[in-house]
Amino acid sequence: MRLVIDCFKLVKGKGKSIGIYNLAQSLVQHLTATNKSGEHCEEIIVLGNEYNRKDFDIPGIRFVLMKGNPLNKLTCIVWELFLVPGKARKYGADRILFPRGYRPLFYRGKDTVIIHDLIPFYYDKHFPGVLNRFENAYIMSRLKASMKHADRIITISEFSRKEIDAMCPGSGSRVNVIYNGLNKVQASEEKCALSPERPYIYATASKLPHKNAAGVLKTYDAYFHQTDNPARLVVVGIPGTEEFEISEEAAAYVTCYKYIERTEDMHSLLAGARAFLFLSLIEGFGFPPLEAMQLGVPVVSSDRTALAEVVGDAGLLTDPDNYAQTVECLNRVLEDEELCAGLIQKGYANVTRFDWGSRIAAYWEELSR
Template sequence: MNLVIDCFKLVKGAGKSIGIYNLAKSITGHLGVRAQKDTIIVLGNSYNKKDFDVPGVTFVEMKGNPLNKIYCILWELFLVPWYAKKYQADRVLFPRGFAPLRIAKKLASGMKRKIRDTVIINDLIPFYYDKHYPDIFNKLENAYIMNRLKASIKQADRIITISEYSREEILNKVPGCENKMTVIHPGLNDVSYTSLDIHSEKRENEKREYIIAMTSGLPHKNAAGILRAYEVYYEKAKERAAEPLDLVVIGIADTSPYTEMKKEVKAQVRCYKFFENFNEMCSIAAGGKVYLFLSYAEGFGFPPLESMQLGIPVVCSNRSSLPEVVGEAGILVNPDDAVAVAEALNEILTDKKKREGLIGKGYENIERFSWKTRTDLYWKELFQ
């Protein structure tokens, strides 16, 4: 059996989701280790070759520019089936969730050979933005993405999605596809790190104990909610005559676009927009006393699990897929209730037994997302 994985449009750092890129990379690498008689062919590009040209797979560097939107639309709608036929595919996996047009599949494969499509639907965030933040993204582009997602879900032979929450969201948008859909939680990659040089500039900044938070400038990541909750935590600590911990935020460059903070509060907040060195980011994150993640919408949500892997107790939003992912291994809160978030932070920071219990539950929770079991499930879905 030949499996073709369409990775042509995946470029690290381009587009809105690094999660899809990392998931496709992990699936390819882990399936490649198991591939023997079965053949895995990756249709990639010059940008992602270093990540997808891995043992056990045949990497084909496709012509064309994956950063050109017009070419990518042509690729997505029409070209993939022809290359699938060229490499004698029995099945094509689309990690980005977009399958080609049905007519293009029929013309390419002919009547004698059926090539089965499997799409991975990570989330339906475009629909969330269409409802809650319609002016954030280009309306025409977002409408195209929503239409293509629904069409791909309807026509795909099989659908993989990454959480029960995403499954329910898909069924709400495209009823009747439950019999061809399976839920496979992603595996958790290793986020361990080596100690940084003591003279690292960022480590020099983080000599005091701190709360660590992960967000971004996108509205659904709720940077404003994190900052409001910290301000409440700060004020309540001062009322108790306690010294509030600093806040370190990864994913934004400054607090000003999201809220106006009092000068004395803002002085204890440091923001890091981006880390080129992943080891450095993990080292900074691991130094936190508690991890704060207040996203409104996630198809899955890796950051809380990564913090558990680093031994940090978690305060997490109770929205979308996050209760499913975090379970009882973190404190779940309403992301709009700054007082409740502040109280949860204080509880972890002042109750040693609670803190140690959550750390232990975190280590237990991440065992559910081992790549060993995830690979077994992907192999069964794609090859058997």
């Protein structure tokens, strides 16, 4: 088998999600590492660009530099709609893998798309107008067409599988759930210079409504006014609290970082937290709670969508719209040492479900069909 992987449109730090880029990079690395003797396929070919060459042009991979600018939207549309089939034929693809989830309009060979989530449809229903209407309509039409016509579909949670089946009835026999592999995260033993006075709660959010920064800050405001000695809050993903509903008194205890450049600093900041708060409204998978578990930080997580199956009983699950319930969860984590110790141990056990060894075996089995 000759496997071709379409990575032309992947540029780190650009586009919808850094998560898709990181998954594709890790997947290529692990596919290569487990195919050194050609036991799974004859050749792995990556169709890439100049921006991602340093990450995908690795030993064991035949990296082919594609012409065109992947940052140009028209170039990307023409590429994904019309040009990929010719490249697949040129390089003798027995199967082509699309990590971003979009297949070309006309392709008769074996292909596999990875559908990470159906969040564009969620925005169309719940937050119309937040995303560019024309761009989101195009994305939704492309996702629907890809799900309908792909030979095989990989998705990353049972929640997403059910969403796909609801949108494309009868697709179940073509869909395989393979949870994302989890890369190991490490934190420096030294206290991070970004850390506030302990104890503090660490939360991730963004200005995108589904990441629910508003809910995080409303929850903290409620917690702050019910507590004599409140823990501080660190929010990574927003520049400040000014655009959100929170009292001045509570806001004074909040530190925001829109972006932390050094991954080591971000992980060290997380590792020093007393609790990790994640109140996303929709996730196709949900890496952040698992990263907190790796670092031994108790998790309070939204119970929505895929998060319930990813977090399981290794964290405290809460309705992100129920601020009183979430405050109660935070208080339990902040005050109950025995509960914290138990959650930390359950977290360590939970993350083993997502080790790359088992994930890559499932990928090879699926791609060899």
